[in-house]
Amino acid sequence: MPPEGLIALRHSSFSADSIYPRPLDAYGWSAELDDHFRSVTDAPTVPGRVIRVDRGRCDVVIADGDSGVTVVHADTGPVADPDPMRLPCTGDWAAVSVGAAGTFVQALLPRRTAMVRSSASQRSEGQVLAANVDTIAVVVSLDTEPDLGRIERFLALAWESGAQPLMILTKSDLAEDADAVRETVEQAAPGVDVLIVSATSGEGMDILAAVLTGTSVLVGQSGAGKSTIANALLGRSAMEVQQTRSDGKGRHTTTTRELMPLPGGGVLIDTPGIRGVGMYDASEGLQQVFSEIEELAEDCRFRDCEHVAEPGCAVIEAIEDGMLQQRRLDSYRKLVRENQWMASRSDARLRQERLKALKTQGKEGMANMIAKRG
Structure with a gap:
């Protein structure tokens, strides 16, 4: 045209x-x-x-x-x-x-939602993975042991984005006990639906297609099955698919983020496999992912309780009573520290940029003043 x-x-x-x-x-x-x-x-x-x-x-x-x-x-x-x-x-x-x-x-145009992670840059910058998304589907393969800490990272960024997180457990045809894995993942994903699917057998694909409305994005590690799921949902071989390596690690198949319309309505964004899932100003997302710890902390004796050895710590009491897993608390502490560190780095970078801008303006003002006097 x-x-x-x-x-x-x-x-x-x-x-x-x-x-x-x-x-x-x-x-x-x-x-x-x-x-x-x-x-x-x-x-x-x-x-x-x-x-x-x-x-x-x-x-x-x-x-x-x-x-x-x-x-x-x-x-x-x-x-x-x-x-x-x-x-x-x-x-x-x-x-x-x-x-x-x-x-x-x-x-x-202004973004309605945005999934952001910390970039590999030394400047503590954020990287937008996808914009204006309604559903962020974290894809995890059932043919390997799920990395719950990584799942919690993905979900924190998903909640922080303003979109609705969704867990997709793929390759159910290769799993010995998919339901047991789902129960484990559900403990790391409070408030998030967890679906078991297989693009090979078709299990759960009709439910997944019905759930993915509006704009959806698939995120996860290489080899999790994102491109295979995308092809099944699209009804065509739109994305290249490669076999997982013999050591269980995934291969990069999708190399760019691409948005495609779905036959039943809505659009889908497939993303390259993500190895680094760094926190980036995701405090509200972390509160959602670890909502049970946040609720328990309300009953701690001290408002600034760090849940280590303080007297009257409701979180530690919950662990001793078997109501909370130690792994969950360890993951919570780790991600909160990382998020706070990244936030402080970002604040420092912003202060430096503002100071640089002020100095530049000052030099320009002095140069104009000298020019007028001359």
């Missing part, structure tokens, strides 16, 4: 009273996004959803006439930002300009 045709979509695909792009219904557009789109830019743009990001460019799905959609490859230069959390991410809604000079993401 020529550029002038795409620009015309700003008018042809919308009613007189709304800019609601009906063809984007399947990708999650709602009337609530109208005001956001109106306010982000004055440039002639069309709304679209980012379905893939790769090296300063991204694929964006936009309306194509009154009933269809098309995917454009857009440059993200206009929204470049030194803060990686402000860069376009799979799931973002964007204002896109299309013209003879090229296709550009001119602005990002």
